[in-house]
Amino acid sequence: MTKLALLSVSDKTGLVDFAKGLVEQGFTIISTGGTKKALADADVPVKSVSDITGFPEILDGRVKTLHPKVHGGILARRDLNEHLEQMQEHGIGSIELVAVNLYPFAQTVAKPDATLEQAIENIDIGGPTMVRSAAKNFKHVAIVVNPGRYDDVLAEMREKGSLSDDTRFKLAVEAFSHTAEYDAMISGWLYKQIPDAPLFPETLALPYSKVQDLRYGENPQQKAAFYREANAAPGTVASAKQLHGKAMSFNNINDLNAAWELVQEFSEPAAVAVKHANPCGVAVANNVYDAYALAFEADPVSIFGGIVALNRTLDAKTAEKMSEIFLEVVIAPDYDEDALAVLTKKKDIRVLQAPLPEVREKLDVKKVSGGILVQELDDETVHSAGWGAVTNEKPSLQQIQDMIFGMKVVKHVKSNAIVLVKNGQTIGIGAGQMNRVGAARIAIEQAGDKAKGSVLASDAFFPFRDTVDEAAKAGVKGIVQPGGSMKDQESTQACDEHRIAMMMTGTRYFKH
Numbered sequence: 106m107t108k109l110a111l112l113s114v115s116d117k118t119g120l121v122d123f124a125k126g127l128v129e130q131g132f133t134i135i136s137t138g139g140t141k142k143a144l145a146d147a148d149v150p151v152k153s154v155s156d157i158t159g160f161p162e163i164l165d166g167r168v169k170t171l172h173p174k175v176h177g178g179i180l181a182r183r184d185l186n187e188h189l190e191q192m193q194e195h196g197i198g199s200i201e202l203v204a205v206n207l208y209p210f211a212q213t214v215a216k217p218d219a220t221l222e223q224a225i226e227n228i229d230i231g232g233p234t235m236v237r238s239a240a241k242n243f244k245h246v247a248i249v250v251n252p253g254r255y256d257d258v259l260a261e262m263r264e265k266g267s268l269s270d271d272t273r274f275k276l277a278v279e280a281f282s283h284t285a286e287y288d289a290m291i292s293g294w295l296y297k298q299i300p301d302a303p304l305f306p307e308t309l310a311l312p313y314s315k316v317q318d319l320r321y322g323e324n325p326q327q328k329a330a331f332y333r334e335a336n337a338a339p340g341t342v343a344s345a346k347q348l349h350g351k352a353m354s355f356n357n358i359n360d361l362n363a364a365w366e367l368v369q370e371f372s373e374p375a376a377v378a379v380k381h382a383n384p385c386g387v388a389v390a391n392n393v394y395d396a397y398a399l400a401f402e403a404d405p406v407s408i409f410g411g412i413v414a415l416n417r418t419l420d421a422k423t424a425e426k427m428s429e430i431f432l433e434v435v436i437a438p439d440y441d442e443d444a445l446a447v448l449t450k451k452k453d454i455r456v457l458q459a460p461l462p463e464v465r466e467k468l469d470v471k472k473v474s475g476g477i478l479v480q481e482l483d484d485e486t487v488h489s490a491g492w493g494a495v496t497n498e499k500p501s502l503q504q505i506q507d508m509i510f511g512m513k514v515v516k517h518v519k520s521n522a523i524v525l526v527k528n529g530q531t532i533g534i535g536a537g538q539m540n541r542v543g544a545a546r547i548a549i550e551q552a553g554d555k556a557k558g559s560v561l562a563s564d565a566f567f568p569f570r571d572t573v574d575e576a577a578k579a580g581v582k583g584i585v586q587p588g589g590s591m592k593d594q595e596s597t598q599a600c601d602e603h604r605i606a607m608m609m610t611g612t613r614y615f616k617h
Contacts (some may be wrong), residue, residue: 109178110202110217112144112156113137113170113232115209116252121147123204123255130204130262136158137162137169154294157198170231177239179203183245200593203239204249207232207287214294215336225510228291233284242268243277243468250283262553286312290335297335304481305466316343316513322355326503340462345436350455352435356381357412357455363517364414369461370487370513378401378408383537385411388530391416397426399530404551412436416461487513492585492608495597500583500606502559508585508608511562516614521574522564525556525581532559542571542611549579559583564614566590570599577603587613 114120117140121235124134124144134151136144138395144151147200155161158172170176178200181188194198208229213219228338238249247268247426254276261268289310296306313332322329337343343360347353360615364379371389373508376396378386379526385407388399392413401408408611413427419435421443427435430448435448436457450454465484470477489509494500500508511526518536523544533552535544541563549556557580566589567573574583584600589607600607 107198108199109135109157109177109200109203110204111135111170111179112151112204113140113154113163113235114206114252115232115335116206117143117227119255120144120252121149123252123259124149124151126255126259126276126595127202130259135200135510138166140568148387153607158615161168161290167230170235172354173197175200175235176238179235180242181245183240185473200239200246204255205232205236205425206250206252206283207236207238209296211290211335212361214290224294229558231557233287234611237281237327240277240280243273248275248276248280250276254279265340280559286314286335288533291337300431302540305479308475309479317352320352321357323359327355331355331358338462338464338466340460341466342459344430345459346455348440348445348456348458350453353455357434360412361457364412365459367514368414368416369414369465370516376386377414378404378411379414380411382520384514384531384534386531389510389517390529393419394423394426399422401430403531404534408432419448421447424448429503469617487516489608492610495588495593496600496605496607498600498604498606500608504583505607507560507607508562508583511560512585512610512614515562515564516616518564518616520615520617521563522614522616523540523553524562525549526562527555527559541567541570542575545572545575549575549581552579558579559587563587564616566593566613567596570595572596573599573605573607577605581605583607585610587611589613 108131110127110423112124112134113136116325120143126135128150128322133367134144134149135154135157137154141151141153152558154170154175154304158174160172160210162169171270173336177192177197181192182316186485208227210227212225212347214224222317235566236248238251239246289312292310316333319329319331342358363382364377367384370374373389374391374393374396375389377384378400379446386400386403388396388403390396390399410433413432415437418439418441419437420441424444426469428451434455434457436459438460438461448454454592466482469480469482487509507526510529511524514531515522515524516536521538521541523535523545525548526532532555533548535547538544552559559581560583561576561581566587568590569592582605584605584607586609588611597607
């Protein structure tokens with residue numbers, strides 16, 4: 106019986122060489138449309154699927170391979186005489202290898218002006234059907250969906266004469282993953298086209314593709330990998346371009362995300378330094394050099410070996426300043442040529458570039474045992490509209506500006522969180538404590554004498570007046586907090602006693 110190989114691919118990478126190799130292995134190639142043309146143009150002997158089925162392609166190519174002589178040739182079990190007899194009775198050839206990858210739906214909808222009609226026409230029907238048929242019958246049929254597998258498939262055929270059961274099984278698993286990702290992309294994109302669709306669908310399919318295996322996870326005993334969301338938007342960590350340095354680690358990526366998310370809170374030139382997923386130094390200024398210098402000054406100990414994110418083009422002067430210490434990663438929207446020349450002299454630093462995103466992501470996902478938690482990303486701009494001054498002492502304009510700055514930072518600090526700010530610079534950060542006064546004491550201790558005249562920002566309300574009393578001892582003159590405690594009046598009274606201006610925002614910023 107003639108061995109048939111059906112090739113119908115959207116991605117034609119390596120197609121011609123693969124087809125030639127199959128012909129050398131005794132296969133007759135059958136194909137459709139653009140794939141057939143590409144093979145014929147390269148002088149590869151190829152038959153049309155229509156020649157096999159006796160039926161033409163119809164409906165503008167929507168129906169080409171949906172035919173018993175195609176799917177019978179793929180799905181027939183070669184170990185069942187009944188199936189073999191039916192193949193012979195109906196003149197069905199044995200398709201022993203299928204190479205298919207699907208219409209470029211993801212590439213189509215990635216275009217900003219993609220229409221629903223264009224998306225629909227790029228939903229593959231025959232392709233996934235052939236892929237699933239071949240994968241189901243993997244004991245007898247090889248399915249190849251990834252051009253990167255072509256060389257290995259041919260090499261095994263040349264060495265052993267055929268593919269092993271183990272290889273066919275692995276190819277089938279990859280094929281089902283391919284169609285699952287494809288369907289998830291389609292359902293996700295189409296769902297967004299429903300007017301007023303709920304943010305959270307009844308079924309949530311999240312297609313991710315592996316970017317790379319990582320050296321290890323948070324710790325050396327943990328294996329890890331990095332996956333990218335399909336069509337990850339420009340300006341995300343997953344789509345950032347690495348310009349220099351060794352491969353990113355698990356912790357590098359996690360910390361980088363924390364820094365990049367925070368720096369996007371600011372419209373003015375800003376610098377953010379992060380260590381262990383918490384900001385350790387944050388500042389804004391009239392230019393990126395001063396912003397970085399202030400962020401460094403905020404905590405020159407913790408920034409060592411940290412991650413730095415900027416929201417402006419990095420210039421050579423700032424790069425020189427950065428190169429004075431060891432930094433793991435720097436990310437910025439762009440780099441001057443001279444700045445890159447400075448940074449790339451240091452082989453250990455990782456340099457990444459990403460544009461500031463025009464649109465923020467909508468979903469925040471956290472894995473738990475047996476499931477995931479999904480919430481709307483808190484991307485609202487922090488501003489003082491709606492805040493209320495609740496004390497006799499009223500905040501100055503500079504204090505209000507520092508309160509806004511402080512709330513932008515505290516929003517990205519692990520709870521319980523306290524941030525001390527003075528003139529657009531963090532001077533003390535207390536993160537991840539079990540009680541609020543403990544977080545305040547850490548921030549105050551870090552600030553030292555700089556705490557005098559500063560503003561304190563809290564991610565949640567004060568259950569007691571103890572945090573206010575600690576702040577007063579350090580010389581803090583302004584406090585901003587959400588309010589909402591049954592003992593708000595107790596904290597307000599404490600502020601009045603210490604002549605501290607306090608504002609309540611009505612918005613909590615827990616981060617876990």
